Amino acid sequence: MTRNLKGMFLSILTAIGLLAVCSLNVKADSVSQTGFTFNIIYPDNQQSQKGYFDLKMKPGAKQTVELEVYNPDKKEITVLISLNSAKTNANGMIDYLDNSIKEDKSVVHHFEKIVTGPKKVKVKGKKTAKVKLTISMPKESYDGVILGGIILEKEETSKKERQVETTQVSNRFNYAVAMVLKETDVTLEPELSFNHISVENKVNTSRIDINFSNTVADFLNEMTVEVQISKKGSGGVLYETKKAHLRMAPNTLIDFPFEVNEALTYEAYEAHILVTAENKAWEWTEEFKVTPQKQKSVNEGLGDKKGLSWAIIVYICLFIIFLTLGIYLGIRQLSKRSRRKKKRRSR
Template identity: 30%
Template sequence: MKRLSFALLITFVLLLPGIPTVQASEFNFSVTTVIPENQIDPNKTYYDLLMEPGAEQTVEILLRNDTDADVIIAPAVHAASTNTNGVVEYGESHDEPDPSLLYPLEDLVTTDEEIIVPANGTYTLPLHISMPDEAFDGVLAGGITLQETMEENQNESAEEGLSIDNQYAYVVGIVLQQNQSEIEPELALHDVYADQLNARNVIMSTIQNSQAMYVNQLSVQAKVKNESGEVLYESKTESMQMAPNSNFSYPLSLNGHPLEAGEYMMELTASAMGEEWHWSEPFSIEEDQAAALNETDVTIPAPDYTWLYVAIGIACLVIAFFLILYYQRKKHKKLLIDAINKQRASAS
């Protein structure tokens, strides 16, 4: 039997606003940012750069390898996004960028596609930044992920069975701005729909941050009402954060209850940074959609058809009994008629 191997990617989000530097012995390399003169706060170790419209600049990251083997790294730049837990992510996102994001960071920052940090040596990784020509307020945010590539057979083992191979990555934050003007937060509700999260039924509400700023300490309270105004489901989540020019789908769990087709109303209240927003959004659930989601929800027990099988079995026995009774009576009647006919024939 071949050994099964699962890769678990563990990302250390380093050098970002509010995130302290983490020393992780699991890495085969270390990361040090070379802070340039136009850093807004030189005490911060992520890049927080003030640049003019159309300006170009190259900053550097120093990678150090203290092992006796070469380390291969595949750098990747991504814009910041917000996940369903209300947490900002700086790695690759499989969701479409928010329409309000005019300048994705991956279009502005270029670097090497693959590098080799030599054994017991260093490598200076350049990041070339091209600021948009158009002036804008707020920030462009994202990060560069530095993950060691794994050789195809690196984790092969002579032992059989199941194993988990941990993979680790650094993320270095990159925040770009042309001025330090303050802007006001602006949130919008764009869609409400039934869906699943981790194979569990939820009602999703897509909340958008259309401004080029972080929305911090975000709280969301959600209520789902039926047509008569009765509250069916509700939830409240606090201390979330949204990336600049991003959206996320806030999930309201049904806690194991099956979806039912019908017309509903989502009432949402969001608050952050001294502002508050209220929305009431109608939505509907179709019968086929509810059936399909209920069938794959792991918290909903599968239908118990035992009673149906028992009823069918009893019905089959009853039908068999009456069929046997019918044929026995028919056979008895035939024998009686034959006997009468025989008696009549002998009498004549």
């Protein structure tokens, strides 16, 4: 192999290596900071100094509370403000951001209807701006709490910031300020209600979601969930899981996830569910089935139809390049031998 061919060969290998590294480690430039800070101005009826609004009010009362937003930059910024009811996510944590989580049917008072405020606020460079929120309590008296979050997020306006938002991977930074509203100090008895079981297709797994609700207007703390799955009518346990230290927001539901690393077959199953919290226990034994259509969907998700990843594409390109290079070098070698034979014959 000549020096030129060796150099070309090494260049190709280097390029392929860089392509593989880049394709398997795609990362977008993330926003370094939220771009602002905030401060809660606690009113006189604040019940605790815990870094969030914890207010006790009378039925039908109205009140305005304030937040201060500080902009450390020299340029003016816009801070977006949204008000969301608290939900419980699949990890057993209180979530103020995920609006895709459905509301529970036990909700009576919606946080977004009780608390109102501006959609955005402009903050000049090196200045502080106030955000005023109006609370209008329900006229009828109630026990328990209404829980929601005030979401503060910098509006991305520059060309560079918009480019970051449109990349495959982007980090969005925001603040979520909780607000707890109550009228009485009555302690409510916790109560859970079972809803349904569903089987969902995930990559390389079958996911069983156990859906149940906290139907009381109060927090459910230190919750433990135990699930055992068996074939209907059999005593043996096929799959089991246990998770502790979970929490539920008032009047919310949870899709408790249970993932198994194999496809479920078309037959009836039983789920034995035990939930304990605050010295109480709830126990359900529920039947569910994997229908033929769901079975097909799960098997397809667990099978070979996963699409081409970047790594596979790189390896295919690598194979084609090496094959092409091998053919090229083989033809060149044969050509050299042919010329040598002709020279020998001419002698």
